[in-house]
Amino acid sequence: MNTIPSTFDVIVVGGGLAGLSSAIHLSRQQLNVLVIEKNSYPKHKVCGEYISNEVLPYFNYLGIDVFALGAKKIDKFQLSTTKNKLISTSLPLGGFGISRFCLDHALEQKAIDSDVSLIQDTVDDVRFNNEQFTVVTKNQKQLKSKFVIGAYGKRSNLDVKLNRQFIKTKSPYLAVKTHVKGSFPNDMVALHNFEGGYCGVSKVEGDKINLCYITNFESFKAFKNIEEFQEKVIFKNTYLKQVFKTTIPLFEQPLTISQISFDHKKPIENHIIMCGDTATLIHPLCGNGMSMAIRSAQIASTLIVKFFNSEITSRDALEKQYLREWNTTFKSRLKVGRIVANLFNRPHLSEFLMKGLQWFPGILPQIIKRTHGKLMQIE
Incomplete structure (x- = not known):
């Protein structure tokens, strides 16, 4: 077994999408990188599992061929309201x-x-x-690095340690995810609203269907379990009822996660560069968090x-540039995501909006564009 050194150029806290992508990128540039991940691989996670094509050039750069892994190509989108009004468009x-x-x-x-x-x-x-980080782990390791990337997910005890503002407020949201087997178009992602939340539906590798919904915990706790909540709330949306009732569950029990916060987070805390859900969380209604x-x-x-190539001369300059690029890339789409989510959380207003989208079908693709970015440019 190889001995892990105690000093690195970069330590990445969290080995999910952001953490592993950054680690591969940095290592390809001959930097000494450590990833610390609390879970073992592979592991299912509560996630919508739809990704915009904007990342394909970057995955090619990292040497990841998602279609060789069985990923389903998706170019169609469906949206329904709590009153079962449906609209379809292309992505x-x-x-x-x-x-x-x-x-x-x-x-x-x-x-x-x-x-x-x-x-x-x-x-x-x-x-x-x-100018140096010391990372302390549960197993009493003390590791040092020039940079730390925080990519540990939506919330962690580390957020408490860092005294991050969002962690001080209790969040009302709960998410549930499962995989099922059955009939659903390979090329479509659907987003179906129900009272108090919305559910994403799309195919993944192996012809499995991912069902992932988010709801307000206040709505959920009125029922004794997930099954009763689905029967009495989710299945009022006939499209969701059709999917759930005509498919076979592949998990023994659905996965759940609570305390999902959409509050503002700082992309840099105590000089740690935050990525992924650690830096921000877009409403799943916009379906592009991955x-x-x-x-x-x-x-x-x-x-x-x-920075290591001396093109950026100080930590301060790097942090300011990261904030500029982060805001340029994400600030607008996060704002659109909040607006869209707030509108669809109001059933009467969402019904009115759906009529508008049916009258002017070109509007919906424009909204999608504002939350899905452009093809990534690789330097």
């Missing part, structure tokens, strides 16, 4: 469906092949002093490489 850029179980595992293998060091552990603390995680990893990694 301007298109995307693909692939499970986190499959994609994270492929990224892990690519990271290992790229000489990234990986350890399974939990980070208890990150300290910054004299590609945003990958895009943020590319931004952070490119700037860190420039």
Whole structure:
């Protein structure tokens, strides 16, 4: 077994999409990188599992062929309201469906092949002093690096340690995800609204259908279990009822996650460069959080490489550039995401909006464009 050194150029806290993508990128540029991930691979995660094609050039750069992994090409979109009004359109850029179980595992293998060091552990603390980080883990490791990337997901005890503002407010949202087997178009992602939430439906590799919904916990807790909630709330949307009732569950139990926060987060905290859900979380109604995680990893990694190549001369300059690029790339789409989510959380207003979209079908693709970015440029 190889001995893990104690000092690295970059330590990545969290080995999901953002963390592994950044680690592969940095290692390809001959930087010494460590990823600390608390879970073992492969693992299912609560996630919509649809990704915009904007990330394909970057995946090609990293050496990941999602279609060789079985990803489904998706270019159609369906949207329904709580009153079962349905509208369909094409996706301007298109995307693909692939499970986190499959994609994270492929990224892990690519990271290992790229000489990234990986350890399974939990980070208890990150300290910054004299231009150096000290990362302290649960297994009492003390590791040092020039940079730390935070890519540990939606919320963590580390957020409490860092005194991040969003963690102080209890979030009302709960998400549930499962895979099922049955009939659903390979080339479509659907978003069906129900009272208090919405559910995404799309195919992933192996002809599995991913069902992932988010709801307000106040709505959910009025029922004794997930099954009763689905029967009495979700199935009022006839499109969702059709999918759930005519398919076969592949999980023994659905996966759940609570305390999902859409509050503002700072992309840099205590000099840690935050990526993916650690930096921000777009409303699932806009269905593009996975590609945003990958895009943020590319931004952070490119700037860190420039720092080590002396193209960026100080940490301060790097952090300011990251904030500029992060805001340029994500601020507008996050704003659109919040507006769209707020509108569809009001049933009467959403019904009116659907009529408008049916009268002017060209509007919906324009909204989608504002949340799905452009093809990533690789430097």
